[in-house]
Each structure stands twice: as structure tokens, then as C-alpha cells.
Amino acid sequence: MECEIRRRLIHAVTIGISATLPAQNLHILQARRASFQFQKSPLNPLARSSSSCQKPVCSSAASTTELTRKHLSNLEKLLQKSTQSDPEPVIKAPSKNINGSTENKGRTLLEGLNLARVWPEMKAAEEMSPRHLNKLQRLLSKTIEYSPRNSLGSRWREYHGCNDWAGMLDPLDENLRREVVRYGEFVQAAYHGFHSNPAMSADEAPLPRHVALPDRSYRVTKSLYATSSVGLPKWVDDVAPNLGWMTQRSSWIGFVAVCDDRREIQRMGRRDIVIALRGTSTCLEWAENFRAQLVSIPESDDPTQKVECGFLSLHKTPGAHVPSLAESVVEEVKRLIEKYKGENLSITITGHSLGAALSLLVADEISSCAPQVPPVAVFSFGGPRVGNKGFVDRLNEKNVKVLRIVNNQDLITRVPGVFTGEGSSEQQEQEQKSESFAKVFDVIDNNNPWAYTHVGTELRVDTKMSPYLKPNADVACCHDLEAYLHLVDGFLSSNCPFRSNAKRSLVRLLHDQKSNVKQLYTHKALSLNLDRDMRSIPMPSCLPSPSR
Numbered sequence: 001m002e003c004e005i006r007r008r009l010i011h012a013v014t015i016g017i018s019a020t021l022p023a024q025n026l027h028i029l030q031a032r033r034a035s036f037q038f039q040k041s042p043l044n045p046l047a048r049s050s051s052s053c054q055k056p057v058c059s060s061a062a063s064t065t066e067l068t069r070k071h072l073s074n075l076e077k078l079l080q081k082s083t084q085s086d087p088e089p090v091i092k093a094p095s096k097n098i099n100g101s102t103e104n105k106g107r108t109l110l111e112g113l114n115l116a117r118v119w120p121e122m123k124a125a126e127e128m129s130p131r132h133l134n135k136l137q138r139l140l141s142k143t144i145e146y147s148p149r150n151s152l153g154s155r156w157r158e159y160h161g162c163n164d165w166a167g168m169l170d171p172l173d174e175n176l177r178r179e180v181v182r183y184g185e186f187v188q189a190a191y192h193g194f195h196s197n198p199a200m201s202a203d204e205a206p207l208p209r210h211v212a213l214p215d216r217s218y219r220v221t222k223s224l225y226a227t228s229s230v231g232l233p234k235w236v237d238d239v240a241p242n243l244g245w246m247t248q249r250s251s252w253i254g255f256v257a258v259c260d261d262r263r264e265i266q267r268m269g270r271r272d273i274v275i276a277l278r279g280t281s282t283c284l285e286w287a288e289n290f291r292a293q294l295v296s297i298p299e300s301d302d303p304t305q306k307v308e309c310g311f312l313s314l315h316k317t318p319g320a321h322v323p324s325l326a327e328s329v330v331e332e333v334k335r336l337i338e339k340y341k342g343e344n345l346s347i348t349i350t351g352h353s354l355g356a357a358l359s360l361l362v363a364d365e366i367s368s369c370a371p372q373v374p375p376v377a378v379f380s381f382g383g384p385r386v387g388n389k390g391f392v393d394r395l396n397e398k399n400v401k402v403l404r405i406v407n408n409q410d411l412i413t414r415v416p417g418v419f420t421g422e423g424s425s426e427q428q429e430q431e432q433k434s435e436s437f438a439k440v441f442d443v444i445d446n447n448n449p450w451a452y453t454h455v456g457t458e459l460r461v462d463t464k465m466s467p468y469l470k471p472n473a474d475v476a477c478c479h480d481l482e483a484y485l486h487l488v489d490g491f492l493s494s495n496c497p498f499r500s501n502a503k504r505s506l507v508r509l510l511h512d513q514k515s516n517v518k519q520l521y522t523h524k525a526l527s528l529n530l531d532r533d534m535r536s537i538p539m540p541s542c543l544p545s546p547s548r
Contacts, residue, residue: 122175139506149267150175156269160346161377161401164457171493172459179407180459181504183350183379184485185214186276190254190355191481200251205321209252217261218274222332226253226358227319228284230291249284250319253277254355256332258340270344273336273374274361275329279353279382279481288314289354292416294388294451297364305390307361308416308452314354315361329362330369337370345374352481353412356383360395360402360455367398377401378456381484382410384419385452392455402456405488409463409478417452461487465498468506470516477516482508 139517152159152175158168159176168176193211200206211220213302227250227326256278265271280286291310298316318324323331347366351359367376376399382405395402406413463478464471466487477483490505510517510525 003471014089020117026072050310051418075202086115088496139503149178151267151269153267154271156346157375160348160375161403161457162375164401165396165403165459169457169459171496172488172491177488177491180379180488181485182215183274183276183348184352184381184405184481184488186218186257186274187278187350187381188481188485189213190276190278191352193255194252194281197253198281200249202249202320206252211255211257211258215264217259217264218257218272219260220255220257221336222256222328223252224254224256224325224328225250225319225322226285226314226325227251227317227322228282228288229313229317230284230287247284248317248319249282250322251282251285253325253358254351256329258336258337270346271340272476273333273345273347275347275349275534276361277349277355277358277362279351279355283318285314285354286300289384294417297391297394300394302390302394305394307387307391308357308385311354311357311361311386315358315365324360326359326365330366333366333373333529334370337374338371347374347376348379349376350379350381351383352381352484353383353479356380356404357386360386360400363400363402364391364395365400367395367400375399375401377403379403379405380456381405381481382407382412382479384412384415385454385456387453389453394456403459404454404456405461407461407463407478407484407487409473411475412479413454459488459491460494461491466490468499468509468517468521469513470518473513473516477513480513483516 112261158165159173159179163317165176177353189211193209197209206223206225211223213220227248254275257274257276259265259268259272259274280289288310291308291313293309294306295309295312297305297307297312315325318327322328337345347357349363359380360383363376363378367373378400380402404413408515461484463469463473463483468486469477469483473483486504486506486509490498490502492499506517510522515521
């Protein structure tokens with residue numbers, strides 16, 4: 001009786017299991033079925049003693065369920081044993097311990113320590129794919145990689161800011177990205193032009209200076225000079241009257257260039273005049289930067305329109321043998337407007353740091369230097385505040401368009417002074433609704449010597465978005481012009497990561513900001529022998545930065 005019950009039970013369970021078993025295990029069950037029917041399980045209480053067979057057949061439902069569970073357990077053990085002896089490879093899931101965690105059987109001691117958690121960059125470097133290595137090698141190569149520039153045609157006024165670049169900044173229009181980076185490279189050429197020959201004679205007029213432009217379709221027409229003039233107290237002049245060389249110095253600060261290539265003129269839709277200005281490079285220029293009190297603009301009839309004293313001094317002061325920056329720019333722009341009269345012209349002023357501040361003063365100067373001045377736009381990188389709200393209104397009245405490229409971690413863009421007129425358009429609307437609130441701030445703007453405000457439209461980038469720069473990069477890196485161009489070249493939108501198809505070379509960035517580049521890439525550059533090549537080969541004036 002016992003054997004018959006066990007046979008029927010196993011037969012029913014086997015039929016139910018065979019419907020769900022994989023094909024590779026089904027033949028094992030069928031092959032062992034006959035022998036299994038007559039094997040007594042040590043877990044079966046019916047096989048432990050002969051007296052157990054004398055129990056009534058009508059046992060409880062709980063007892064039957066327990067027997068079924070134990071028989072199923074025996075079947076599972078048999079199938080596992082048979083699978084281990086099967087010659088076909090079977091992928092086994094990792095076993096789990098009592099706590100439910102996966103066991104690390106077969107791992108080495110170092111793997112068990114999980115060193116990737118301690119040195120994540122080392123682990124990432126080991127796992128860098130060949131495709132990533134090829135991309136990195138290309139970005140670290142000195143081979144110039146150009147991308148075709150799209151035709152701006154009839155839309156050139158939009159890219160020049162006629163609508164304040166509405167709808168083109170977030171996400172960043174690919175054509176605008178290319179234009180912004182291109183103008184930034186003109187500023188790099190201005191830096192290189194100064195550092196290649198920073199000395200300037202105080203006894204004679206300077207000789208013409210060669211400038212290596214990044215764009216061969218442009219031609220330099222005039223060199224620009226700025227004169228620092230930091231006055232000493234009167235008693236110093238009385239005691240030592242021959243210290244003028246310590247308080248006044250003229251330096252080459254930039255250039256005026258014009259596009260004279262017919263194909264490029266056709267692509268851009270007009271002939272472009274570029275004014276490029278470098279940033280602070282001399283001790284006296286640094287001294288001028290710290291003269292941060294607001295002063296009235298000499299040509300303005302409105303006493304509320306004020307700019308920083310040091311910037312205005314650099315803009316207006318003539319040197320012993322060179323005119324002031326304002327005079328030189330106005331004279332050259334008038335000459336070019338007259339020369340190319342009848343053509344579509346544009347004036348683009350670009351600068352970095354101090355050059356960005358002077359760009360606004362130059363734009364203010366030339367926007368009213370002639371009866372019909374071409375559209376004037378400013379592309380500034382890492383520029384400080386220049387004036388108060390009255391100066392902003394002055395530029396808006398003259399229809400000067402300003403695009404400020406700002407790094408979120410750049411401290412220079414937050415100085416000088418305190419600001420009261422900045423904020424989003426929504427905040428300004430809320431402030432205007434309250435008349436008392438607006439009156440209070442008008443009084444502050446007109447009487448506070450530190451009430452500065454920014455000008456124009458902002459394109460904000462972030463060092464932390466770059467996969468190559470350290471998120472805690474120092475102040476110098478966050479203000480560096482090459483870092484700016486690197487961030488603009490990789491910018492897609494404010495809520496998107498760094499674009500994967502950015503093509504700007506990393507050579508200059510690694511050369512200038514090696515300590516701020518992630519060790520993963522400095523190590524790879526060293527392993528590819530590119531670090532040695534960068535030390536042995538002189539850096540070019542600038543590297544082209546395609547946007548596609």
C-alpha cells in the first residue's frame with residue numbers, strides 16, 4: 001500500500017514538473033524516473049520504521065502536504081546532482097549566504113578589497129575602452145581638425161544679436177557656438193601678440209607689430225595701445241619727480257582686423273570688422289583694476305551714468321608716443337566705414353577679463369562716432385562689471401548688443417562692487433510693481449559708489465560640466481580663456497551634459513592647466529608620449545575649435 005501511494009504521488013508530481021522543466025533537464029528526469037520510484041528517501045518518515053506503515057491511510061491534509069514538500073526537495077537535489085555531471089556548460093547563478101548577500105567565491109584578495117572604490121580614477125583608467133583612447137589621442141593631437149562652417153547668409157543679424165540671441169542660447173545654436181569660439185580665438189591671438197614682445201620703448205613710437213590671426217580671411221589693419229596711469233600723492237612727486245615711469249606705461253593691448261576674403265564675406269553675409277582686446281598682463285594694469293570707484297562718463301550729459309575709474313583711465317589716457325585707446329579705435333573705425341561704404345558691415349568687439357571690460361567702453365565710444373554706424377556687438381569672456389544701471393541704459397539706448405560668456409565658478413565676473421540692478425526678468429518685474437521698492441533702489445543706484453550691474457545677455461557655462469577638468473579647479477583655471485573656449489565648445493544646454501562630439505583640441509588646455517585636468521587624462525597623455533611632445537614643441541598662438 002505504501003509503495004503504491006508513493007508511486008502515484010511521484011508520478012503526478014513528475015508530470016507537473018516536466019511541463020515547466022527546461023529541455024536540457026527533462027531527459028535527466030525521465031532517465032532516472034524508474035530508479036527513483038523504488039529509492040527510499042531518508043527524509044521520508046514512512047521508511048524509518050516498519051511500524052509507520054501500520055498508520056491509517058486517511059492521514060491529515062497537513063501530513064500529505066509535508067510529504068509532497070519533502071519529495072519535491074529530493075527531486076531538486078537529484079536534478080542539481082545530475083546537472084553538475086552534465087557535459088554541457090551551464091551558467092550558474094551566484095549562491096547567496098545566510099544574510100542574502102552574494103558570495104565572492106573565486107575572487108582574488110585584491111578584488112575582494114574593491115580598490116576601485118578607493119581609487120576610482122585608476123579603475124576607470126584600466127577600463128577605458130579603445131574607442132575612448134582613440135578619441136582622447138585625437139583630442140590631444142596637434143593635428144588641426146577643421147569643420148565646415150555653415151552659411152549664415154540672411155540670418156547674420158540674428159547671430160550678431162539683433163534679437164539679443166533669443167532662442168539661440170539654451171540649447172546653444174551650433175552656428176552661434178562656432179562664432180563665439182572663433183571670436184575667442186581672436187582674443188587668444190591678442191594675448192600671443194603681446195607676450196611674444198611685451199617690451200615697448202618709452203622714448204619712441206612703437207613699430208608695426210605682426211599678429212598671427214587664427215582666421216586667414218581676416219587682415220590686421222591697426223594695433224591698439226592702452227596707457228596705465230596710476231597717480232602718486234603730491235608729496236611723492238615733490239620728493240621724487242622722476243618716478244613717472246613707475247606710474248604711467250603704454251602697452252600693446254589688441255588690434256583691429258577686417259575680413260577681406262570674398263568667400264568668407266559671402267558665408268557670413270557681410271564684411272566683419274573685429275576689435276580684439278586682451279586681458280590684464282602688467283602690474284600697472286592690475287593697479288588700474290583696483291581703482292573700483294564709479295565716476296561719471298565725460299561725454300555724458302547724464303550724471304547718473306557711471307563707470308569704473310580704472311577702466312575709464314585705461315580707455316581714455318594717451319601715452320607719450322601713442323594715442324589713447326578710444327582715439328585709436330574711433331579713427332580706424334571711421335576709416336574702415338568710409339572705405340567700405342555701401343557694403344553690409346558689422347563691428348564685433350571681443351575681449352577677455354580686462355579686455356571684456358574695455359570692450360564695453362569701446363562699443364560705447366564707436367556706436368556714435370559716425371552718422372551711420374554698422375551694427376555693434378560685443379562678445380565678452382569672463383568680464384567684470386563695468387558700470388552702474390545708468391551705463392547699462394546708455395548702451396541699450398545706443399542699441400549695442402552684448403553677449404557675456406560667464407563661467408559659473410569664475411570669481412572675476414562677480415566684481416567689482418555690490419550689485420542692485422541684476423537679477424532675472426521675473427525679479428525685475430516684481431520689483432517694478434512696488435513703487436516704494438523701486439524708489440529705494442533708484443536712490444541706491446544713483447548715490448552708492450559701489451552699485452554695479454552687468455550689461456547684456458548671458459551665456460553661462462560651468463567647469464563642473466567638463467569631463468576633463470577637475471570639479472574643484474582653482475580660480476585661475478575657472479578664469480582662463482582656453483578653459484572658457486573648451487566649455488563653450490562642449491556646451492549643449494543648461495540641463496545637458498558635455499557634448500560627446502566636441503572636437504576642440506585639449507593640447508592647450510593640458511599645457512596651461514595641467515594641474516586642473518583630471519589625472520585620468522594626464523596619465524593617458526603621458527602613456528601616449530603626448531606630454532613629452534607638448535614640452536618639446538612650442539605652443540601655437542591658438543588652435544582652431546570646430547563646433548561640429
